[in-house]
Amino acid sequence: MDPQGKSVFLTGGAQGLGRGIVEKLLSLGAKVLFCDVDVERGKATESELQTQYGADVVFFHPADVSDDEQHKAAFGMAVSKFETVDICVNNAGILNESNWEKVMAINAGAVIRGSLLALEHMRRDRGGRGGVIINVASIAGLNVNPACPTYCASKHAVIGFTTSWAMSPGQKDHAVRWCCLCPDAMETSMLKVTDIHYPEMLEEYLKDNGVMSVSQVADAVMKLIQDPDNNGAILEVTLKKGARYRRRQVVDRDGVNDLVIMDTY
Ligand SMILES: NC(=O)C1=CN([C@@H]2O[C@H](COP(=O)(O)OP(=O)(O)OC[C@H]3O[C@@H](n4cnc5c(N)ncnc54)[C@H](O)[C@@H]3O)[C@@H](O)[C@H]2O)C=CC1
Numbered sequence: 001m002d003p004q005g006k007s008v009f010l011t012g013g014a015q016g017l018g019r020g021i022v023e024k025l026l027s028l029g030a031k032v033l034f035c036d037v038d039v040e041r042g043k044a045t046e047s048e049l050q051t052q053y054g055a056d057v058v059f060f061h062p063a064d065v066s067d068d069e070q071h072k073a074a075f076g077m078a079v080s081k082f083e084t085v086d087i088c089v090n091n092a093g094i095l096n097e098s099n100w101e102k103v104m105a106i107n108a109g110a111v112i113r114g115s116l117l118a119l120e121h122m123r124r125d126r127g128g129r130g131g132v133i134i135n136v137a138s139i140a141g142l143n144v145n146p147a148c149p150t151y152c153a154s155k156h157a158v159i160g161f162t163t164s165w166a167m168s169p170g171q172k173d174h175a176v177r178w179c180c181l182c183p184d185a186m187e188t189s190m191l192k193v194t195d196i197h198y199p200e201m202l203e204e205y206l207k208d209n210g211v212m213s214v215s216q217v218a219d220a221v222m223k224l225i226q227d228p229d230n231n232g233a234i235l236e237v238t239l240k241k242g243a244r245y246r247r248r249q250v251v252d253r254d255g256v257n258d259l260v261i262m263d264t265y
């Protein structure tokens, strides 16, 4: 899909990756409504982006996406501003190993709610225009990570949910594409986290693997949006290897029930 002239709803756009994605989309001619729980930063970002791209192409709406009503209201605001939403990016996320309920509510719960809101609005078999749903997971959704088991679980949930919907027998009728983004560590406020187990593991990990810029990862999101035939995509983004699609197969090893998930590139 070409972002030019398309309408976008994005969560967690006040800073970090969310803001980076909003900026790329605006530079490609899309209109964006983003929400965030950080109202002050959201307003400041809106004002800066309106100055650069125009007052009628980017809007901020305050919302905590762990709250059902606020999340629905924010999505509804995008629909009423643009009439239609073509691209939905469920990006808002936190990392806090002391509060697993909150992590699951935002990283998994809000991704599920946001996806279902977008599907209902976009699906062509119920009068919508089709579209793309991009769910932001992490490399942690593909691996195990003793430093942050709850965060890791929330990101595995995003990948399982998104790829399962992508495999829906009704997908062609819905005309909605489902994609997961799985970045490695990138330079945002999340990386300043202190609330993980074994913080020394993080230091070691970053020494070995480096840290990506937001812009590199936001470019990968444009690839997800633009590639037409990637329903069910899991796009891994790392500093050393760049953006690569994981090819996921479910292999039936014994013809009965010994199913194994195998990823290749
Ligand atoms: N920074 C990293 O190394 C990586 C981050 N990610 C994922 O990227 C996504 C974006 O994270 P970053 O930009 O790094 O973090 P960030 O902390 O810089 O930005 C996250 C934004 O989400 C907002 N947010 C948090 N909770 C919210 C809620 N309940 N409702 C609405 N907005 C909320 C925050 O206010 C903030 O503006 C997250 O899903 C994160 O898990 C994935 C891989 C690596």
Ligand SMILES: CCCCCC(=O)/C=C/C=C\C/C=C\C/C=C\CCCC(=O)O
Residues within 6 Å of the ligand: 095, 137, 138, 139, 140, 144, 145, 146, 147, 148, 183, 184, 185, 186, 190, 191, 192, 193, 196, 201, 202, 203, 205
């Ligand atoms: C595997 C780390 C990349 C996960 C990227 C992400 O989604 C958010 C990162 C934010 C902060 C980092 C927090 C925890 C990671 C800590 C240690 C990683 C050790 C993993 C390992 O050695 O295998």
